[in-house]
Amino acid sequence: MLKFLISRLLQSVPVILIVVTATFFLVRAAPGGPFDEEKAVLPEVRKALEAQYKLDLPLHEQYFAYLGDLFQGDLGPSFKYPGRSVNEILASGLPITAELGFYALLIALVIGGTAGVFAALKPNTKQDYIPMTLAMVGICMPSFLLGPLLVLVFGIYLELLPIAGWGMLPGDKILPSVTLGSAYAAYVARLSRAGMLEVLSQDYIRTARAKGLPEWQVVVRHALRGGIIPVVAFLGPAFAGLLAGSFVVETIFQIPGLGRFYVQAAFNRDYTMILGTTVFLSTLIVFFNLLSDVAAAWLNPRLRAQFQGGK
């Protein structure tokens, strides 16, 4: 197991290095720079700005200087927000995006998991069709449609919930979490249904039933463990995806998370910010993929045996 972990960790180093290099040169290749605005910048001002950000150095020197800072954990100053470092901006946005992603994932698991398991228990009946149809709608409905719809109904017509902000008004975390979670709930429902269906037709389930166990024990203790493996495999990338992809929900609900910074950085040509967020998020994705592989291995006795055999 340890060997597996170490080899996977070592593999991720070149992956991240490639991401850094590709991003660094791609953003420089994009037309327009961080200081270009509709009002022209006087040449003397542009020179001063470029000197302050070391943009007057040759490109390869900038690249190695950046790598050097990166290894020390310094992502540099933001172009768009002078006076704030990229580290500081990431540190302020990450907890918020992570909290949002966490709630969304919980909602996805509780609602999606329950719906999926119930659907699998009576396949091809109403108990299956209704939640699965809803799940299909959930997958198809983009958050930029669902978000404003929820806002209109719960915020404006019923006046039940605040429609924007994060931790500023009581209850303002509900709508964004539900909006972000619903699409994932739909995926979880379909995955858990498929996983459960496969497991429920296995011999050991028949054995459990033959022993006279109550149905809920068969489902929860015996079937669920195998049935949720596809969901677990999905969780790692899903959480990383939630962190990187919460931009739409963060915009709709005025949430000061990472997603907004990430997308705005690209529009602003905020070189250090684009690099910083990309490096940070790709590291997270690598890490969560690793985590879900480990979890899947732990849940699956056959894989577990393989690791023990290879020791």
Next chain:
Amino acid sequence: MKHTYRKCTHLLAGVSALIVVSLVGCGVGESNVVIGNREGILHLGNASEPTGLDPHVVTTTDASRILGALFEGLVTRNPWTLEPEPGVAERWEISTDGLIYTFHINPKAVWSNGEPITASDYVWTWKRALHPKTGNRNAYLLYVIDNAEAFATGAIDDFGEVGVKALEEAILQVTLRGPTPHFLVQLMHHSSYALHPETILKHGEMTDRFTQWTRPENFVGNGPFILEEWAMNRYIKVGKSPTYWDRDKVSLNGVVFYPIEDDNIEERMFRVDQLHRTFTLPLDKIPAYSTMPDTPFRTAPYLGSYFYVVNNLRAPTDDVRVRKALALAVDREKIARTIMYDSVIPAYGVVPPFIPHYTPPAPFAFNPERARELLAEAGYPDGEGWPGLEITYNTSEAHRKIAIAIQQMWKKNLGVEITLANQEWKVYVETVNQKDYQVARMGWIGDVYPSSFLELFLTDGGNNDSGYSDPRFDDLLISKGGQSVTREERYRYMQQAEALLMDAMPIIPIYSYTTRLLQHPSVEGMPLNVTQSINLKYAELVPGRTLPDSIR
């Protein structure tokens, strides 16, 4: 076995409880507007997160508003008349040739840490503003001061040669390079506010952009409000200053600025009483709001011009007859009515027609027949032999609609083929700055004097993207207009210059901007004006007034 199951259900119950508790909190309370009206806190929609709060770093209107609360210039703008009022300077004298301004600093004017504001604070701050290492994009606004440009470009090193002197502790003398009747207007801009030198030096070098002096715990200003909280991408909160000299006139106890980039979200927040006033209003909401009884919708002209800049150096638009034909073949009334919901003012010149005391030259009219004649004279009768023309615009729904409308009008009225090119903002900016375009959409925001628009067309001007160049125009603007001491004489030259300009038609005017926003009925003292400026010193909240029911 049972034990595990119980653990499972406990976990499930725990998780659900956690979700419910953390999400619901303690139920929905009172709205921002209700609490704000009771406590004297104004909640303002404010476009986007300011790039900073250092007056020598920021350039945008939204940041300028916050700075206007935290600082006060030598003079301030009266929001109703737009005329300068005493700010840090209690009075000032202008020499008869219009070159020397002497400001007497109000002895009661102090920094938020209680120290008095001195004339040497201004000398130090303007040195920072102009210093070649600072990288201040607004430095050019101070170039009207004698030798300021030479210092900013590094031609001279000694700031003592620049026309800013502290004659006494409380007397500041400014010498200009030419008579500039709008100098006082420029002093209202955030780039000329004084900064507290010791505070900046405590957190870095004079010219450092990356310092922490603008953080709430370090900030020292001199305005009617002080910086209390800065939660990035959430809000900036300012509170009434206990040291501001004119604090008895300040009615509000605080202001919260919210960076809201999406105007649809801002409108929704206004509807549920989370904001007292929005920054703008989505175009497609105008019809609904303008017919609402007791509507919170407010609109007023704004000193900005929307136009198509034409490349004067490339065929076919290097021919003035082609440019005029294109300009005459655009039905501006129709664009304003059908695309912009009558929220803009059709424009027939460069300078918006509502600068006080300035009369623009006689406008031309929509005239497709004359346009066809001009095009035929230029060698393209009914569009024959037309080499094609491309309109470049940056990504935006309104820009796209206008471009399509104009494409159709030119095709219908002139018989010419037009292609459209949509570009992402930064790409578009580069394309236009490098003059690598044929026709491009442009917006320009000026101030309450016509040269703030006309300067765009000076030969070799940094913002002259059209390539227009006429020594007579330069002469009218710089030598004749620039040397006139009185406003009347100066504006007469400006009018001649604009007439000359419109005869060459280096751009195609389309419309003049307006401000459009939603304002809660409890807000007073924040009139809409042509500069879109707010003087929060005068803002008031009257509790007890509510939005009309039809808004929900």
